[in-house]
Amino acid sequence: MSELDDAPRRDLRARSYGEDYTSTAVDRVGVWLSARRIRRSVGTFTGKRVADIGAGYHAVLARSLIDDIESLLVLDVSLSAEVNSLPKTQVIEGRLPEALRDIPDDSLDVVICNSVLEHLWQPEQTVNELYRVAAHDGCVLINVPSWRGKRFLELSAFRLHLSPADEMEDHKTYYDPSDLWPMLVKAGFRPSNIRCFRHKFGLNTFAVCRK
Helix, strand or coil: CCHHHHCCCCCCCCCCCCCCCCCCHHHHHHHHHHHHHHHHHHCCCCCCEEEEECCCCCCHHHHHCCCCCCEEEEEECCCCHHHHCCCCEEEEECCCCHHHCCCCCCCEEEEEEECCHHHCCCHHHHHHHHHHHEEEEEEEEEEEECHHHHHHHHHHHHHCCCCCHHHHHCCCCCCCHHHHHHHHHHHCCCHHHEEEEEECCCCEEEEEEEC
């Protein structure tokens, strides 16, 4: 039996990703691949107003951008003291989509939402808010697990015990491009400004949405 089997079940509605466990090699590879795709999609973060929505307790990706950007907004249900002390950073602790509603319209150049929508009962409301807060000519980047990824994630969590099982138990749905694309259009993004495609060997769906 693994340590993940022995660990008490976590209330994911009250805790952020990475708050009370150490990430595995599988987790770290997934985070690295997502970060690589995000950086390639944006090009340069220099001088941009960036938000990481559902950043995780340690906000690893957001913290790696701090030297280049103009300002950073980090949002999750809980965030570490180190994140709270970052320079030029606004921290919002709360649940989605409600926690987004205090962010001004058209105020962010890059909005990142990485591995978040699959945990929400009302993902459409959050996508609507992401569109609202993105600046004109800004972009929203969304990463979600696909239906093919479901099999890999559940194998890793439930059989191989390489990932926390309660993260997978908390998933509400999965997204192929055909699932995510209509949600983006409904939120207000024009079809010509959406790139929605598979990545991570088809295990995830990624969207780059220009406003």
